[in-house]
Amino acid sequence: MTTITAPVPSGGRRVEHPALPGGFAVPDFDRPLPSREGERIIQFREALREAMSEEMRRDERVFLLGEEVAEYNGAYKVSQGMLEEFGAKRIIDSPISENGFAGLGIAAAMYGLRPIIEFMSWSFSLVAADQLLNNAAKMLYMSGGQWGCPIVFRGNDGAGGQLGSTHSWCVEGLFANVPGTKIAIPSNPYDGKGLLKTAILDPDPVFFLESERMLGDKAHVPEEEYYIPFGKARLVREGDACTLISFGRPVNFCVEACEQLAAKGIECDLLDMRTIRPLDMDSVITSLKKTNRIVVVDQSWPFASIASEVVTQVVEKGFDWLDQAPIRVNTDDVPTPYAKNLEAEYLPNPAKIVAAVTRAMA
Amino acid sequence: MASASTQSPSTRAGARPSDALPAETLLKWLRDMQLIREFETRTMQAYQQAKIGGFCHIYSGQEASAVGTIRSLNPDDPIVLAYRDHGHALARGMSARACMAEMFGKAAGCAKGKGGSMHMFDKPHWLFGGHGIVGAQTPLGAGxxxxxxxxxxxxxTGAKKVSVCYLGDGAIDQGAFHEALNLASLFGLPVIYVIENNGYSMGTAIHRHTANSKNLVSRGQSYAIKSVEIDGFDVRNVYDQFKPLVDECRDLQRPAFVDLKTYRYMGHSMSDPQKYRTKDEVDGWKEKDSIAALASHLMGSESDGGRACLSEDDWKAMRAEIAEEVRDSIEFAESAADPDVEAELYSDVYINPLPQSSPIADYPHGAKNPLL
Known part of the structure; x- marks a missing residue:
C-alpha cells in the first residue's frame, strides 16, 4: 500500500488515522471563503474541472476514471483538456462497465490512491450498487477499521430533460440510506468547486451529485483555492415567513419562488443544504425557530426521501416550534415521463413551491 | 497433466520448481495445510456449539489451493477473496487467535468482531478481505x-506486484467477474484470477450452473488473458504451475486466469445437508487428500522420489503442536472480551466522522485494530 502523501493545502493540517498511511489532509475551514461576487464568470462544468485539476496538481495519487473522460473530453465536457494536462495514465477512459470500474476504484482507494470515478449519469450507477453500497460504504466497518475508502464518485443526477424513466434517476434517497456514505449536491458553480475539492480531500467515500441541467450555468468562481465544509448549509435568502429547505438543482427553483413570494410580501429563509449526509439540521432548526413553518423541496420521489428525513428530524427536534405541519415538495410519485409537458409537471418547479409556501402560510 | 510418480527423479530435478525448494519449505507447507484442516475442524465444533454465528464456510479439502498459491507470492503482493476465507487468512500469516476471535465476535478478532467469518481482513499481511457477495471481490482484484x-x-515508487483474486466456480457466472476480466486485460493489470473450482456453486453442480463447464479457461482466453488449468489437489503441483505464472505476470504486468481444480469436503456452509452429492464422491476425493499426499512425499525415501525429511513421529508431533495452537485459539477466543458497545457499535463508519451525519448519534473513533 502506498505511503506517499501529498502536500496539505495551505493553512490545512494533516490528521493521522490507522486506516490511512500518511493520514489525510483537512483544509482550514475557519478561513473565510472568498467572495461569491466577482467578474470571473465560468460554467459549472469548468468549476468542477478546476476543482479536479487543482487537486490533481497537488496530489499525484488522484486520478480520474470513467466513460469518455479522456479522448472524448468528457461526455458533458467536464474533463475537457484534462487528458492533455495529466496524460492517459491519470485521465482514464473506461469501458461501459460501471460495476467493474467502480470496484476497481474502490480497491485502488484501499491501496492508498485517491480515485475520482465519473458516472456519466448516476442513473448508470445502479448496476454498480453492490460496489458502492457494500464495498465503498462498509469497507472501514467490516475490516474493523483497517481499510477506508477515500474515493469520489461523481456525475449527473436527476432529470436531464426528456430522458425518460431509466436515465432520470435521483439516487440520493436510495444511497443516503446507507451509513458510511457522504453525499454532496451542489446547486451552483461556486459551491461546485469548493465542495468537490473538499470531497477529493475527504478520506471517506463521497457521492458527488451534479446535474446535467446545470453544467452550463454560469457564475463567478474565484480562481483561488477554497474548500467548502461538508454539513454546513448556506442561507441563500433571509426572511421570517417560512423556511425553505432544498439542495442541488431545485435550490434554483426555490430562488425563483422566493422572488415571486417576495413580490407578495412573503419573505422566506432559503437554506441550500449543500450536503445531505451530513445534513445540517442545526441550521434548519435555527431557521424554523424564526419562521415556525417549513417546506422541503427535493427532486427525488417522496416515499422515504431526503425530504422525508428532513421532515422527520424537524418533527423530532423542532416539534414545539412548528405552527403548521411540514410540507414536502417532491417529484411526483411516478416513473419519470418522457413527454415534455408531463416531465415539467412531474418535477418540482417554482409554481409548486409557491403553492406549498402559500399553504404553509394559511 | 503428468503426476510426479510418472516422472523419474532425474527428470523432476530442476524441472519442478518445488523440487528445488529446501525441505524446510515443504515442511512449512505441510504445517500450513494441517493448521487450516485442524482450524476448520475446531471451527465446525464451535459453530455446532453456537459459539460462532452467522454463515460459516469451511475450507477443508481445498488447503493445497491457498497454500500453494500464496507461497508463490511475495508477502506484499495484495490478495482478495470471497467468503470461504479462513484458510487463506491463516496461509497468509494471520494468527489462529485473530481468526478464531473474529468468528467468536470478539474485540480481539481481525475485524474487531465487526466482520465475522466472511470478512477476514489483515492489512499487515496484505489480505484485502474476504468478501460476502459472490463475485464482488473480482473488480477489487483488478483495482x-x-x-x-x-x-x-x-x-x-514501489516494486512490480501481482495481485491475486480468488473466487469460486459459482462466481464466474456473475457479471462483475466478466467486467473485471475485461478491465484487467484492457488495462494490462497484473492480477491473477484463481477460480477455486470445487465443482459446486453452493449445491448446484458446475455442469448445472455454468455453460461450457469443462472448458473454464475459455472464459479467460476470450478476454485474451493467459489461462491455465491446475490440479489444485497437489500442493507441489500448484506451486510448480502457479509460481512461473506469478513471475510472468509480475514481469509482463499482465493478467492471468487459473482454473484450479479442487474439492471441498464439507458442505457449502455449515447449514448444508449435502443432498446434491454422494458420500462415495466425497470419499473418492479424500483418498487423494492433499495433506496426506504431501506428508507421504516428505516421508518417502529419496530413491522413491520422496524427500525423506519427515518421520511418522515428526508428523505426529507436528499435528499435536498444531492441535495445541488451534485449541489455544479457541480458548483465546472464548475468554476474549466482547466488543465494547459504547466504543465500537458506532465507530469505524467514517475515517473523518462529521457532526450531523446520522439522526441517531455521532460517530466516534473506535479502538485501534489489534492487527495494526
Whole structure:
C-alpha cells in the first residue's frame, strides 16, 4: 500500500488515522471563503474541472476514471483538456462497465490512491450498487477499521430533460440510506468547486451529485483555492415567513419562488443544504425557530426521501416550534415521463413551491 | 497433466520448481495445510456449539489451493477473496487467535468482531478481505493490480506486484467477474484470477450452473488473458504451475486466469445437508487428500522420489503442536472480551466522522485494530 502523501493545502493540517498511511489532509475551514461576487464568470462544468485539476496538481495519487473522460473530453465536457494536462495514465477512459470500474476504484482507494470515478449519469450507477453500497460504504466497518475508502464518485443526477424513466434517476434517497456514505449536491458553480475539492480531500467515500441541467450555468468562481465544509448549509435568502429547505438543482427553483413570494410580501429563509449526509439540521432548526413553518423541496420521489428525513428530524427536534405541519415538495410519485409537458409537471418547479409556501402560510 | 510418480527423479530435478525448494519449505507447507484442516475442524465444533454465528464456510479439502498459491507470492503482493476465507487468512500469516476471535465476535478478532467469518481482513499481511457477495471481490482484484501498477508507473515508487483474486466456480457466472476480466486485460493489470473450482456453486453442480463447464479457461482466453488449468489437489503441483505464472505476470504486468481444480469436503456452509452429492464422491476425493499426499512425499525415501525429511513421529508431533495452537485459539477466543458497545457499535463508519451525519448519534473513533 502506498505511503506517499501529498502536500496539505495551505493553512490545512494533516490528521493521522490507522486506516490511512500518511493520514489525510483537512483544509482550514475557519478561513473565510472568498467572495461569491466577482467578474470571473465560468460554467459549472469548468468549476468542477478546476476543482479536479487543482487537486490533481497537488496530489499525484488522484486520478480520474470513467466513460469518455479522456479522448472524448468528457461526455458533458467536464474533463475537457484534462487528458492533455495529466496524460492517459491519470485521465482514464473506461469501458461501459460501471460495476467493474467502480470496484476497481474502490480497491485502488484501499491501496492508498485517491480515485475520482465519473458516472456519466448516476442513473448508470445502479448496476454498480453492490460496489458502492457494500464495498465503498462498509469497507472501514467490516475490516474493523483497517481499510477506508477515500474515493469520489461523481456525475449527473436527476432529470436531464426528456430522458425518460431509466436515465432520470435521483439516487440520493436510495444511497443516503446507507451509513458510511457522504453525499454532496451542489446547486451552483461556486459551491461546485469548493465542495468537490473538499470531497477529493475527504478520506471517506463521497457521492458527488451534479446535474446535467446545470453544467452550463454560469457564475463567478474565484480562481483561488477554497474548500467548502461538508454539513454546513448556506442561507441563500433571509426572511421570517417560512423556511425553505432544498439542495442541488431545485435550490434554483426555490430562488425563483422566493422572488415571486417576495413580490407578495412573503419573505422566506432559503437554506441550500449543500450536503445531505451530513445534513445540517442545526441550521434548519435555527431557521424554523424564526419562521415556525417549513417546506422541503427535493427532486427525488417522496416515499422515504431526503425530504422525508428532513421532515422527520424537524418533527423530532423542532416539534414545539412548528405552527403548521411540514410540507414536502417532491417529484411526483411516478416513473419519470418522457413527454415534455408531463416531465415539467412531474418535477418540482417554482409554481409548486409557491403553492406549498402559500399553504404553509394559511 | 503428468503426476510426479510418472516422472523419474532425474527428470523432476530442476524441472519442478518445488523440487528445488529446501525441505524446510515443504515442511512449512505441510504445517500450513494441517493448521487450516485442524482450524476448520475446531471451527465446525464451535459453530455446532453456537459459539460462532452467522454463515460459516469451511475450507477443508481445498488447503493445497491457498497454500500453494500464496507461497508463490511475495508477502506484499495484495490478495482478495470471497467468503470461504479462513484458510487463506491463516496461509497468509494471520494468527489462529485473530481468526478464531473474529468468528467468536470478539474485540480481539481481525475485524474487531465487526466482520465475522466472511470478512477476514489483515492489512499487515496484505489480505484485502474476504468478501460476502459472490463475485464482488473480482473488480477489487483488478483495482489492487491497477493501484500497484500506478504506484510504480505514475508515482515512481514501489516494486512490480501481482495481485491475486480468488473466487469460486459459482462466481464466474456473475457479471462483475466478466467486467473485471475485461478491465484487467484492457488495462494490462497484473492480477491473477484463481477460480477455486470445487465443482459446486453452493449445491448446484458446475455442469448445472455454468455453460461450457469443462472448458473454464475459455472464459479467460476470450478476454485474451493467459489461462491455465491446475490440479489444485497437489500442493507441489500448484506451486510448480502457479509460481512461473506469478513471475510472468509480475514481469509482463499482465493478467492471468487459473482454473484450479479442487474439492471441498464439507458442505457449502455449515447449514448444508449435502443432498446434491454422494458420500462415495466425497470419499473418492479424500483418498487423494492433499495433506496426506504431501506428508507421504516428505516421508518417502529419496530413491522413491520422496524427500525423506519427515518421520511418522515428526508428523505426529507436528499435528499435536498444531492441535495445541488451534485449541489455544479457541480458548483465546472464548475468554476474549466482547466488543465494547459504547466504543465500537458506532465507530469505524467514517475515517473523518462529521457532526450531523446520522439522526441517531455521532460517530466516534473506535479502538485501534489489534492487527495494526
Amino acid at each position: 489492487l493490480a491497477f493501484a500497484a501498477r500506478y504506484e510504480w508507473e505514475v508515482m515512481g
